[in-house]
Amino acid sequence: MAYKRPDGRNYDETRKIEAKVGIIKRADGSAMFSFGNSKAIVAVYGPRQLHPQHLQNPEKCLLRCYYDMMSFSVAERKRPGPTRRSTEVSYVTSNALKKVLKLEDFPNSVIDVYILIVEADASTRCAGINAASMALAHAGIPMKELVSSISIGKIGDAIVADLTKEEEDYSIKKDGKEIKAATDIPFAFQSRSGKISLMQLDGKVSIDDLKRAISLGKKMSKKIIEIQTQALKKVKEDKK
Amino acid sequence: MDVSELTRKRIEELLKDGKRMDERKPLELRPLSIELGVSKKAEGSARVKFGDTEVIAGAKLNVIEPFTDTPDNGALMVVAEFWPLASEKFEMGPPDIQAIELARIIDRSIRESEFIDLKKLCIKKGELVWAVFLDIYPINDAGNLIDASAIAVMAALQSAVFPSIKGDKVQYGEFTTKKVPLKDMPVVLTFYRIGKEFILDPTTSEEEASNSRLTIAMTFGKEPYIHALQKAGDEPLSEEEILKVLSTALKEGKKIFEKIKSQLK
Numbered sequence: 001m002a003y004k005r006p007d008g009r010n011y012d013e014t015r016k017i018e019a020k021v022g023i024i025k026r027a028d029g030s031a032m033f034s035f036g037n038s039k040a041i042v043a044v045y046g047p048r049q050l051h052p053q054h055l056q057n058p059e060k061c062l063l064r065c066y067y068d069m070m071s072f073s074v075a076e077r078k079r080p081g082p083t084r085r086s087t088e089v090s091y092v093t094s095n096a097l098k099k100v101l102k103l104e105d106f107p108n109s110v111i112d113v114y115i116l117i118v119e120a121d122a123s124t125r126c127a128g129i130n131a132a133s134m135a136l137a138h139a140g141i142p143m144k145e146l147v148s149s150i151s152i153g154k155i156g157d158a159i160v161a162d163l164t165k166e167e168e169d170y171s172i173k174k175d176g177k178e179i180k181a182a183t184d185i186p187f188a189f190q191s192r193s194g195k196i197s198l199m200q201l202d203g204k205v206s207i208d209d210l211k212r213a214i215s216l217g218k219k220m221s222k223k224i225i226e227i228q229t230q231a232l233k234k235v236k237e238d239k240k
Numbered sequence: 241m242d243v244s245e246l247t248r249k250r251i252e253e254l255l256k257d258g259k260r261m262d263e264r265k266p267l268e269l270r271p272l273s274i275e276l277g278v279s280k281k282a283e284g285s286a287r288v289k290f291g292d293t294e295v296i297a298g299a300k301l302n303v304i305e306p307f308t309d310t311p312d313n314g315a316l317m318v319v320a321e322f323w324p325l326a327s328e329k330f331e332m333g334p335p336d337i338q339a340i341e342l343a344r345i346i347d348r349s350i351r352e353s354e355f356i357d358l359k360k361l362c363i364k365k366g367e368l369v370w371a372v373f374l375d376i377y378p379i380n381d382a383g384n385l386i387d388a389s390a391i392a393v394m395a396a397l398q399s400a401v402f403p404s405i406k407g408d409k410v411q412y413g414e415f416t417t418k419k420v421p422l423k424d425m426p427v428v429l430t431f432y433r434i435g436k437e438f439i440l441d442p443t444t445s446e447e448e449a450s451n452s453r454l455t456i457a458m459t460f461g462k463e464p465y466i467h468a469l470q471k472a473g474d475e476p477l478s479e480e481e482i483l484k485v486l487s488t489a490l491k492e493g494k495k496i497f498e499k500i501k502s503q504l505k
Contacts (some may be wrong), residue, residue, distance in 0.1 A: 084340045091337045092472065099476055177359070183352075185469070195476035199454075201469035202352050207486055210466060214479055 003158040006166055012216060014150070014162040017224070019130070019231040021138045022238075029139025031231070033131035035162050037121035042131040044139040046111035061106035065094040067128055069117040089125045090115075096129050096149065096188040096198035102142040111141060122165045122184070123151040129188050129198065134228050138235065147197060148224035149188040152213040154205050156181055159212045161220045185213050189221040242329075243448035251449045252435040262443065267492055269441040274391065274503045276399045283415070284400025288392040290441055292382035297392035298375050299400040299420070302410055306362070306369040314361020315371035318347035320378075320389065327381040343376065345470050346390050346428065349457035350374075352467040353426040356397065360421040368408055372397075372420065383443040386455055390428035391500060397422060398504055424459040425500070426467060427493045431456075431485050433475065438485055440492065451475040454482065456489045460497050464490050 009015070015036030024030035027043035034040070050056045067089040071078050093115065101111070113136065115128040129149035137143055153163040155170050163184055170182040183203025190197055196214075205213070243251075251261060258266055270291025278285040284299035304315060320343040322330040335343075350356055361370035374396065376389045397420060404414040431438045432450035442450060452473035459465050466486070471477065477485075 084335075084344060087337055087340050088344055091341065092470075095472060095474065098474055190476055193476070193478075195478050196471065196482060197476035199469055199471040199477075199482070201466065202348055204352060204465050204467055206463065206465060207490065210486065211483065214482065218479070 003156040003160075005160065007164065009160075011158055011160040012220065014220065014223070015164070017227055019134065019227050021134050021231050021235045027135075027139075029135040029137070029141070031131045031134035031138055033127045033134065033228075034119075035121075035123050035127055036164065037119050038124050038127050039117070039119045040124060040127040040131045041116050041118060042128065042135040043114045044111065044132075044135045044141070045114075046139070047106040047109040047141070048112075050108060050110040055110075056108040058107050060103040061101075061108075062110045063094055063098050063101060063103060063113070064110060065090050065097065065113040065115065065132065067093055067115040067117075067125065069120055069124065073117050073120040089128070092198055092200065093125060093129055093132065097132060097136065097147055099197060100133075100143050100145045100147055100190055101136065102144065105142055111136070111139075120165075122163050122168045123186070125149070126151050126186050126188075130224060130228060134232060137232055145190045145192040146225055146228055147188050147190055148221040148228060149186065149198060150217055150220045150224060151184055151186040152217045152220070153185065154183040154203065154209050154213065159209065159216055161216055183209075185210070185217075187214070187217040187221070189218060191221075191225045194218065243445045247445055248449040251446060255434055255437040255439065260439070260446070266437060266439045267488070269496070272391070272499060272503065274395050274500070276395060276504075281413070282396070283403055284396040284398070284420070286392045286395035286399065287379075288388050288395065290382075290384055290388045291443075292380055293384055293388050294379040295385065295388045295392045296377045296379055297389065297396045299393075299396045300373045300375070301400070301403055301420075302371050302373065303363065303368055303405060303408055304371045306366065310358075311366040312362045312369075313358040314356070314369045316347065316351060316356060316358065316374070317371065318343045318350070318374045318376070318393070320346075320376040322378060326378040329381070341470070341472070342386050342389060345386060345455055345457070345468060346374075346376070346393055348468040349390060349426045349428050350393070350397075353457065353459045353465075354423055355394070355426055355459075357421040357423060370402070372400075381444065383447045384430065384441045386430045387428055387441065390426075390457075394425050394500070395504060398425070424461040425497070426457045426459050427497045427500070428455060428457045428468075429489050429493050429496065430454070431489065433473070433477070433481075438481075438488070452477055454485055456486065456493070458490060458493045460494055464494070
């Protein structure tokens, strides 16, 4: 029997997406992006002077991303402060965004990107990257392209877009035992070149599954770019 | 990235003709050696060398109360300590991103491939389970720490036995002959891109000259499966590049799998 998604979505359908730019006035750039109940807010500060001085690079600007979850964003309270997980997510996020920015335009400076998860229901790193990409554009930092991120999952035999926590934890009964049957594959695509700047995987897939996942990811990323672009255009109109 | 511009260019130029500074082919590994039983106090331990790169990994077992969300599962913890004895680049202090990322990739490779059968580590549901602590110490960093560490951990696990327990206390130093329950061993393989070429098992200067990397954890049971992926490094990869790397990974991974198996006999 084909897999039915708990919330009735089609395989290539995301949860309701909300995207808004300019949510934190004090910041140089800011944005919010949510997939259903996974919501990220992002503030960008910079380019600004980098201290301590020995970290400065005379050839280009440093990009620093910080990802964390609010303590009450998950079922069991998360202790505030960085974890091994958040350190890794910050690192892959920075990798996902780095190459679309013209960092060489701002030697000796730093761009800080603060990503905070308000509500978590899986795919939070993707929501964070999407919001960060918009916030960087909002801050007026020269960018070659946008970045859009989506998690693709294999659940049972189905390849689906934008997993919820419930789907991430999907398991089947086999010989009276619970077996985990969900694989999560977050992607980030650069909007023009279509290149992949983030790809991780947890679970079990064949190479054919992975091929299907990449092509679904590519298709979904185009929809997300559309939404990000609309949100960015709206700010421009509001300013008029 | 400390490799000089001159060396980086030389490495890139050579690779265009499929050559490397140490005369290896792009996908050729340095000689691998695995030594078991490095520490008699550990439930399992191993030393792995990939050429000059050396890593020691150990497994310690303890009994703990299970986590509330998995009352009938044993626990797994993988930690890497990059001590400054292995490289002038490492510093004392809490683990930095390199060490965290390495440990997390290996953790996911073991967890997702179900190499350790965590269900079988349950002693009493909701009350007592085995916890497996896997600790990784690079001894000499001459490149490719991720893959070398993964082999060290897998080898340490294959040699690991349970300590004896009395009630809910482990009798350290008293070992049983019972092995830790394992399934298909995952192979962790990291491809480094230099210029537009991909190589395996880089040296330090090759690592520093690379612009992107992709780690793949696979098992080779009845069918080959991919259990963990990690794309890192500055440059993005195209879909074609990823697909090419993946199919090469399955081929090369299988070879390394056989090599590890034969060394562990």
